[in-house]
Amino acid sequence: MQPSMEGQFAGTLNVSSEDPDKLTTAIAFSGTVQIILANPKTDFDGSGTVDFVDLLVFLDNFGRSTQ
Secondary structure, X not given: OOHHHOEEEEEEEEEEXXXXXXXXXXXXXXXXXXXXXXXXXXXXXXXXXXXXHHHHHHHHHHOOOOO
16 A cells, blocks of 8 residues: 555445345445554564454464364
């Protein structure tokens, strides 16, 4: 993500269903993007971002519950 991508965003998510009365539902959303540099202690794969892959690396290294 480039710093120029910071700011407000908005959009619509269209969800399809098998309901004959309402085949599609539109969900409006909005938010703010803020760039936060990754903390080296939490960026387990060294990519410069903290993301889902870091969670997987964390779980592989520190275990996970099967319950």
